[in-house]
Amino acid sequence: MRKPIIAGNWKMNKLAADGARFVLDFRSHLPMGDKVDVVVCPPYPHLPLVVEAARDYPMDIGAQNMHFEDSGAFTGEVSPEMLKDLLVEYVILGHSERREHFQESDELINKKLKAAFDHQMTPIVCVGESLEQRVQNQAYDFVESQVKAAFDGVSAEQAKVAVVAYEPIWAIGTGKTASSDDANDMCAHIRNVLKDLYDESVSEAVRIQYGGSVKPANIDELLAKSDIDGALVGGASLEKDSFLKLLEAGANA
DSSP states (O other): OOOOEEEEEOOSOSOHHHHHHHHHHHGGGSOSTTSSEEEEEOOGGGHHHHHHHHTTSSOEEEESOOOSSSSSSOTTOOOHHHHHHTTOOEEEESOHHHHHHSOOOHHHHHHHHHHHHHTTOEEEEEEOOOHHHHHTTOHHHHHHHHHHHHTTTOOHHHHHHOEEEEOOGGGTTSSOOOOHHHHHHHHHHHHHHHHHHSOHHHHHHSEEEEESSOOHHHHHHHHTSTTOOEEEESGGGSSHHHHHHHHHHHHHO
């Protein structure tokens, strides 16, 4: 059985001290035991303080992006070596906001995915369709192409530890959520794509999250589905009470 994973993506929110206080405030309230993996992904400047605040508690810290090179003349970028030096364990790759606003291509995301594995970080690979693609019945083909491109040249052993986040673009930050059935159908499709790329042992090992206006009111229904193994959460991860409710739902799934 796959262990649920709830990851909070703070995006470009909070100041560093606020982020550290947030973690200090809720860390002792984390669900007991090891029933859910908890990941918090703050902005880059917050990472040292947040990593320190989370030390010795059952949560991991992730970055929201990274470059694929270890060093070089890449002004404004952050390398995987820099993240590992800060004890970062996860990294979000290919978020739709990166694809849309910063023109990140499938080829670039594939390079980043390989770099994450090279540096023993767990990638959270984001895929998802636009509303236009959904309406035109192109969603499944489009998401399939994203998954295949992301995992091109990735070994089966590496793929097993990856996390895939299905985030329909039309549901991110809009208050709209895909129905639990629609979300599960796409997550099942992603799992079948991974089975075709590798084998059943890989597809059954990979954890697939849903993301897109996830909140306490809909998390239980989503996690009850067969192929949804957690959530990548934006706005609801910025407030302690709502994030804790999501983590509790993950622990009880």
